[in-house]
Amino acid sequence: MDLVSLLIGAILINNFVLHYFLGICPFLGVSKKIDAAMSMGLAVTFVMTITAVVSWLVNHWILIAYRLDYLQIVAFILVIASLVQLVEMFIRKTSPPLYQAMGIYLPLITTNCAIMGLALLAALKNYDFVEAVVFGVGSGLGFTLAIVLMAAIREQLELADVPQPLRGAGIALVVAGIMALAFLGFSGVIK
């Protein structure tokens, strides 16, 4: 598969939220305001890109090279946890405004299954290094697109008269379902 269709596929068709169901917690939790959703999306994209690089290196140079692939789960989760910590410290030192913007969302990313899912999927699909990085960037952008769209819809929903029991998580899930249907329309773009 060439890189362009891999990128577009990761953003629109195999969207992490709407196709793989990864990162649902932040998708529902941080999608009430557009700017918060934007910050979360960018933080995720950033960490995903770095994770794609580091997890590929760990997987190929350590785990596969020394036949330790049964340790994959433990290794990936440790890599992600320490990576998020490092990124947080680095951003706090170098760019306080960016740290302010991403602030509380960075630590939350450790338990975001989208990051772990990215590392696992890239390993599962046997991507080479460049493909893994493109997959990481595309998946992050796809997540950002989904969460920002969701936030825009939910801001409008504030004004709507939603039946009491559906308010909150219920209507958010139904909206996500309709979005997933809409994104299904993209599946013909590639191939």
Add this chain to the structure above:
Amino acid sequence: MPSKTAAEDFFKGLWLENPIFRQMLGMCPTLAVTNTVINGLAMGLATSFVLVFSSFLISLIKKFIPNQVRIASYIVVIASFVTIADRFLAAYFWDISKALGPFVPLIVVNCIILGRAEAFASKNTVGRSVIDALGMSAGFILALLVLSSIREILGSGRFLGYRILGTWFEPWIIMVLPAGAFITLGVMMAISIQVERKRKGR
């Protein structure tokens, strides 16, 4: 923590603090693997295994873990049990392991498990932690079973692979697609909130 008896520790997981409907934890696997009942059940059992054993171990060693590194320690414990579950499924139930794909390893970031470790197992006795974990597991499996039954019956007219609706039934393809998962769970969530409102109101 108001609950005192073992029965209360267990049953709160089924409804009052149901991980899916009440606490909204562990949504990703819930949505992803409930396209058929057998997948939902396998996922529920695998998650329960990890939840019960990591609650047990974390509660057992809670005194030896320094407070600053507790989350990291919990994650290592959880990841070890997830590895066991993953290898076991791959060795004995290859088809299921393949159908669940990355979602077995992803149990490691399932917020139910870390949530229970942090909120319950790290503060309570071994016995209560195991009972709490069993209750949460039962609640999780229950939610997965309901969701996957609805999706499999409406989506393919089958239950556990057996055709139960006649040939007159036109399967709702949408139910086995991601969109069906979101919408079904949203409606179920609304129903559970409505039931709870009725119960409280009377």
